Amino acid sequence: MSNILTTTRAIPLVNLADYEHGSDAVRQAFVDQLADAFRGIGFVGVTGHGIPKQLIDDFYVAAKKFFAMDTDGKGKYEIPGAAGQRGYTAFGKEKAKQSQVADLKEFFQIGQETINMTTEQRNPDVAEVPEFMTLGRELYRQFEVKGNVLLEAIASYLELPANYFSTYTKDGISILRAIHYPPISSEPASAIRAEQHEDINLITLLVGASAGGLELLNANGEWQEVVPENDEIVINVGDMLQRLTNNHLKSTTHRVVNPPRAEWHKPRLSIPFFLHPRPEMSLDVLASCVTADNPRHYEAITAGGYLDQRLREIGLKK
Ligand SMILES: O=C(O)CCC(=O)C(=O)O
Numbered sequence: 639m640s641n642i643l644t645t646t647r648a649i650p651l652v653n654l655a656d657y658e659h660g661s662d663a664v665r666q667a668f669v670d671q672l673a674d675a676f677r678g679i680g681f682v683g684v685t686g687h688g689i690p691k692q693l694i695d696d697f698y699v700a701a702k703k704f705f706a707m708d709t710d711g712k713g714k715y716e717i718p719g720a721a722g723q724r725g726y727t728a729f730g731k732e733k734a735k736q737s738q739v740a741d742l743k744e745f746f747q748i749g750q751e752t753i754n755m756t757t758e759q760r761n762p763d764v765a766e767v768p769e770f771m772t773l774g775r776e777l778y779r780q781f782e783v784k785g786n787v788l789l790e791a792i793a794s795y796l797e798l799p800a801n802y803f804s805t806y807t808k809d810g811i812s813i814l815r816a817i818h819y820p821p822i823s824s825e826p827a828s829a830i831r832a833e834q835h836e837d838i839n840l841i842t843l844l845v846g847a848s849a850g851g852l853e854l855l856n857a858n859g860e861w862q863e864v865v866p867e868n869d870e871i872v873i874n875v876g877d878m879l880q881r882l883t884n885n886h887l888k889s890t891t892h893r894v895v896n897p898p899r900a901e902w903h904k905p906r907l908s909i910p911f912f913l914h915p916r917p918e919m920s921l922d923v924l925a926s927c928v929t930a931d932n933p934r935h936y937e938a939i940t941a942g943g944y945l946d947q948r949l950r951e952i953g954l955k956k
């Protein structure tokens with residue numbers, strides 16, 4: 639059986655411990671594997687990341703408790719004017735940019751907290767499930783650390799200073815999103831759990847979802863299922879990194895399909911971490927990524943200007 643799994647894997651697998659603890663040669667091999675994956679399919683599976691399984695499992699349990707609350711209970715955590723960037727976003731609010739109908743999901747987002755922030759600027763505490771926020775803040779930190787290690791490896795591949803990304807991701811506006819796709823009770827008109835889209839940010843780190851359904855669109859235009867193994871984090875390139883590298887690294891289209899009718903009663907939970915820089919980071923294409931074969935595809939823009947544009951397209955910002 640394991641042979642079949644290996645041969646049908648949609649995305650390559652790398653071991654982050656190679657980069658964090660390996661010899662120079664092993665580190666270089668990791669950088670090459672990561673860059674190959676990001677230039678090719680735009681996705682990679684990462685093991686050896688050191689994020690404790692217990693932390694992830696406990697956060698899942700807490701998220702389930704949060705989403706099990708009634709509409710009024712959850713609605714208290716909707717934050718007017720936050721464009722869904724913090725707190726709760728109800729079912730039916732977010733849609734993919736080209737889509738007329740909303741995705742079949744509700745979610746809760748945890749944002750960056752820095753020392754200078756007022757209570758109102760911070761994430762709300764959830765009185766009914768206090769551990770949801772304690773664990774969420776801890777997971778946020780750990781994803782941020784590991785995401786920065788991956789960006790350091792990418793900086794090395796792009797021949798940028800090792801700290802190129804971390805100078806901008808320090809106090810950056812990354813988001814940990816807990817998503818709940820409720821059971822499906824009647825034939826959905828056209829919406830699927832998450833319509834095809836590309837992520838906005840630099841890179842996304844996604845820990846194993848509670849059910850299948852994630853698919854990516856490969857270079858042949860075929861949908862391929864992504865089935866992470868137990869301990870694996872799925873990483874993908876977002877539009878900001880694609881833009882910065884003038885399409886050299888690929889922000890691959892992906893979606894979450896509805897399960898077969900026999901599994902409609904099963905909800906699905908997933909936890910992506912969208913790694914964002916501070917808004918002032920320039921996303922102007924790197925000069926090294928503009929060549930005669932690959933002329934400049936984009937105008938200069940800041941990460942903040944770009945995010946604003948994209949949040950309007952997906953219906954979160956008016
Ligand atoms: O739920 C998932 O597995 C992926 C969700 C996703 O692609 C997103 O929220 O951007």
Ligand SMILES: [Fe+2]
Pocket residue numbers: 835836837892
């Ligand atoms: Fe996504």
